[in-house]
Amino acid sequence: MKRLATVTVAAVMAAAPVMADLVFPSLSYRTGAYAAGGIPFADGYADYMTLLNERDGGIGGVMTRILECETGYNTEKGVECYEATKGEGSLVYQPLSTGITYQLIPKVTADNIPMHTMGYGRTSAANGKVFSNVFNYPANYWNGASLVVNHLLDLNGGDIKGKKVHLVYHNSGYGKEPIRTFEELAKKHGFELTLLAVDHPGQEQKSQWLQIRRERPDYVTMWGWGVMNAVAIQEAANIKFPMENFIGVWWSGSENAVLPAGDGAHGYKAITFHNVGSDFPVFGDLAKYVVDAGKAAGAGDQIGTAIYNRGFYAAMLAAEAVKNAQKIHGVADITPAMMRDGMEALEITEAVMTDLGMPNFGPSFKVTCENHGGPGTGAVAQWDATNKKWSLISDFSGSDMSVIQPLIDADSAAYAAENSMETRCN
């Protein structure tokens, strides 16, 4: 009997330290029409956390734990995943789906858990005065729209009056978000905007591309995701649309979007808010501690691809926010509320990124109570089909905040009014 008691106590003692960990829920989608984007992001996110565990022994001495839950890009499963994971001390949600984001915005705010929607979600969440728990640094859709237009301005010496621009977009909340910004920019710069909606899942785009072929726009831009990207690029190649005039948002700028079209995709462009490729010191550590140890997430074949890098970058920003929260509150095992404070006071400088082995990987920025959106900078990447790699063809530059900020203010004010909320940070 005594021995049993000893064993039990020992078991409890051994089990207890496991309780202290930093839980990062990963609402991933490795199945369905959008898995092509979901898999690399989830792999990148998990691999960075594994790297921290293996190389540094976690963050501030506390191990990280990825809690993966399959959503299939479906909002109902997203709810199930949120409810299943929120009780486990989940620090920050990154659903990688605009639909699920919209659903979780009120929920995370009520449960006081932060959510980071990097380059997607509700754009006006950049206004921290209204959205206390939602962050979308370093860039959002409206920055993306502006960056596309800025690139067109660069190509045309600053004048795109009368040019025809077609927007091929996913007919959902995600695809519709940038339309308002494009319309404002069209007014400002005098280009003609035509909207072409593609319905879920996006395999059927013949009529849209027939219209493009008939109307011969000067530029085509795309807000696509999942299988829609590859189909659009293939269709563009089929109608011999000049690829250098076809510019996708960052979610349309992945390897699996361009590879199926082969040489036809050569010259296709996409904007991005972080760097591309695996030519960074941190990838050496990744190979040593994670890949060679057989601990890579998924099939381990996505490393260095555009969306893998985005997941990796998202995990890096989350880990930095954890460090920040640990510093602010002086506790190693932080709570979601502390994590929120860490995110709101996050400052990423070039020195920080160089220390992490990711020099020039993303922009330097500082999050404040008012601004949850970061600087909104980005660059243009171009696909080289012969060498099968993306390369940046421009520097990271800012977007037109004189157009975007009023839109953010208007949309967040509408949300605050709808939900009769007080503004913060006063």
Next chain:
Amino acid sequence: MFYRESGDFSETYPADSQTFPIKFDRYRYYAVLVVAFLIIPFIVNDYWANAILVPFLIYAIAAIGLNILVGYCGQVSLGTGGFMAVGAYACYKLMTAFPDVSIMFHIFISGGITAAVVTLFGLPSLRIKGFYLAVATLAAQFFLVWLFNRVAWFYNYSASGQINAPDRAVFGHLVTGPNTDAWAKYMICLVFLTFAGIVARNLTRGSLGRKWSAIRDMDIAAEIIGVNPLSAKLSAFAISGFFIGISGALFFSVYLGAVEVGEAFGIQKSFLVLFMIIIGGLGSVFGSFAGAAFMVLLPVLLKNVLVGGLGWDTALAAHLEFIIVGALIIVFLIAEPHGLAQLWRVAKEKLRLWPFPH
């Protein structure tokens, strides 16, 4: 042994024609009501309410609605997703336009609006039947989704086309929005489901239900014996639409809180509800419950067993889930083409004789 009617005498006509004439059945029904109303609300937590019970209750209402149309009246419909969207958007417009009116009225009125829309799309049923009607309702599905995507008035001109449910309370308790307690969400859905179940059960065994069945079994014969196909078919569309509208309104306001029409109310939803009633049992109120439970609970159960219990890879578990649910549907339908309700009926028959079968 347990399940027999010997000694169970009816002395009045109402006693004989009540919904559950067998005492054992009746007590079981009361027991279910007691558990659902008096026990579950006190023990339910967020996960059980949001991930399991609320979707089950809401899909059960939709399945009852569709079962009236397909199971009782024999009019095949593939427009359920679009009709639920009508309920959801009607509810959203009412909630934002009349914030002072109770959400209970909004949900009822959304049901009424959906009933009107569904009746309109039911008009072709007077001329076309079977597969052709299915195609006509399929057109309704695509048209309605397109409409709610296209006309910005329906989503109050928001940037993304999403609709969000504001906070609304019933008797001082929030039932929509993020601060809602688990039990309140559960209760409002349960109240509507109980209402839908009782109304559907009594309608289908009354004269209206008999007219529907007559139309389903042979519409020419029904016409000859004096059933007016116009009123019978359109009443089935209207009542079915009423329930589907209520389920759509609850789906949006109570369950999800934010929806996007293409994603939440696409053709997938129409098929899902149709599968529920086929697996549960066409022409049976119990079948609607059983089918909804099967399609909602099984994937969640499998996920929890495979990922939570066995610690498998989430993607592998998701794929296996499809395979297992698909295989079970086939097995059930081969074993009993009339669905889970028929299995239950057969089980009851066997239990009456058990342990001394013929």
